[in-house]
Amino acid sequence: MRTFAELSPSPRTILTPGPVEVDPRVLRALSYPILGQFDPEFTALMNDTMEMLRQLFRTDNRWAYPVDGTSRSGIEAVLTSLIEPGDRVLVPIYGRFGHLLHEIAERCGAEVTTIEKEWGTVFEPEEIVAAIKRTKPAVVALVHGETSTGRLQPLEEIGRACRELDVLLVVDAVATIGGVPVEADAWHLDAVVGGTQKCLSVPSGMSPITYNERAERKVLSRKRVERGLRGPDYSAPAEERRPIQSNYLDLAQLQDYWSPARLNHHTEMTSMLYGLREGLRIALAEGLDARFARHRLHESALVAGLRAMGVAFYGDPACKLPVVTCVTIPEGIDGESVRSMLLDLFGIEIASSFGPLKGKIWRIGTMGYSCSRKNVLHFLGAFEAVLLRHGFRLPAGAALQAALDVYDAAKEG
Template sequence: MTYYAELSPPPRTIMTPGPVEADPRVLRALSYPILGQFDPAFTELMNDTMGMLRALFRTSNQWAYPVDGTSRSGIEAVLTSLVSPGDRVLIPIYGRFGYLLQEIAERCGADVAVLEKAWGTVFDPEEVIAAIRASRPKLLAMVHGETSTGRLQPLADIGSACREYGVLFVVDAVATIGGVPVETDAWHIDAVIGGTQKCLSVPSGMAPVTYNERAERVLLARKKIERGLQGSVDSPLTGMHDGPAIRSNYLDLSQLQDYWSPARLNHHTEMTSMLYGLREGLRIALAEGLEARFGRHRLNEKALSAGLSAMGVTLYGDPACKLPVVTCVDIPDGIDGESVRSMLLRRFGIEIAGSFGPLKGKIWRIGTMGYSCSQKNVLHLLGAFEAVLTRHGMKLHTGAALQAALDVYENTEV
């Protein structure tokens, strides 16, 4: 008979772009007793969660709830629910996750047009607006914070143009929600997808989404077709009318919103414990205060960047559009990047990330997100990083990194 040891994951300091360390209060919430999904106590938790998500997304939308599944389930739910075969979809790409949006849209049967930008930069909003005028898509999908390159895309002017030209604007805010401002209403975003495992410090397993009445009209038109009803539900949005039924059952937002409505129409068995964790993560974020939380992320990024620069390594990408929650570092010539990552993990219990595609083997990516975004972690990482790089034969400004980071902490008002 085979015997297995009791589960005991090793303690880690996780400084990747996700997942990150879960807040201990979230882990405690995950252990609470199970409630039935239609128990009044549980449906009240559902209502609480929707209200807190509206505050987090900074929206007055009726619909703000989690899709059960990882962040990608939220992206797929939004795109499969809004995009019909043959719809024109515009996707500006400046990193790996823009290509993910392209792939999902193509799987929906969309006629996809892409704009591409060199990795390490972002789009000038006017470039995107010019493409909107030229192609007149039904939907524009963009990544807000691109973790593969550590860059942040400005969105406000793009959203205004989408509204002017009758285009649905969908944003992947998986990496930014809870750590960087996401102004759903002010930026005229029609649908936003967030993630739990990054700046919210909740385990992966839910994808918070929100969408407005413009998006809902598309859902309801497709729902009518699905049910075989007669008549037309035309939308004032350019080129939008009744389309084919939504192909997915599980990721059908029109059914999910019925489940999250007061009617509580049964769709699936809700992930009880994950909802506890999400609710607690949202409570923690709102209790800290969003502006204070954004400030904490900026402060630790500033200290980390100052320390790395003082150490003598080079930061990757255009600093004008740096993502505050991910810092990318060029791997120096002659240094084995994977060996450095392995030693950090093995000797110090610190995990940082490599990258993808054209940046594979060329940069390290260091996350300062959520519960992992702390002075303790930044100082621990800088000291360990200096030691490991020295061990790998790199000549550094020994001791300068920690002093530069301490200068930031001691001289920055919070």
């Protein structure tokens, strides 16, 4: 019979748009002993997590808690709970994850209208507002940071318009939360979905969400009325029944579980909750504004280094996502061979992209714990060597010097 080697993953420098490296304090938190899910010590940790999530999303919403599952579980929980079959939904798409929102909204039975922007760009707010006025949706679902193209969609004006027009705005902030400002209340975002494995630097497996009273009203209007062991109340005529179709992702049930009533739903992911709580504690102790500034600094050093190397950037620079830098793969260079050499010889992982961008760009993430001077400098040195090995002509040594100049200037400033 085959025996298996002891688990021993190689240490990596992860510069992808997620999952990224995890702070050792979070890894330690994941290894703590299990507490029962209704143990007061554990429910106190759940409450801490809710409080810290409110700070992270910059909201006074009552509801801010994680959905157990990867980020798309948060997206699916919000959309499934907010969209009734037949509801009109508008999905503006400017990359791969907009298509995911479209797909999920369709599975919810919505009448979906999409508007699309060329990849590498984002929408002008008025384009989305005009589409809202034209299609009169109940819900708009929009990506904040599109990791597939490395673009950032400004939300403030869209949020204001949605509020004025009484439309629910759902935002995928999976890639931005904890690395780029996300202002749930100030921008009038009705529901926001975050991710753990990116700028928060917690392993993949939970999706923090928040939603306001406007969204909650819709959720509660669809709550199934349970009648003890006899199951839900189906006394309403069929055409008036509109219960949320998922059990696992039913926000009405999830919020009861996260409320002081602690109505039993699933078994909370104890270890992941420890990890998330520790990751949030670390992010808030750093200070959100300081954390955003750190992401900006290392992005600047990375971009300066790459520019000095002479590579071309992909996408409209006016809407660049600060935590993902996209580089066009130069003519005649095998992008996958470059990625393999970086991983095999230097232990560095960068990403390729999807769909129309497959084989066309590399994506370099600078997120959370991976977003550090050590990693940026290590990457630039390695990338230069690997590109030279692949026959790309560049001014040797310039990249690291340009990055070091950025760090020196920041020290002086």
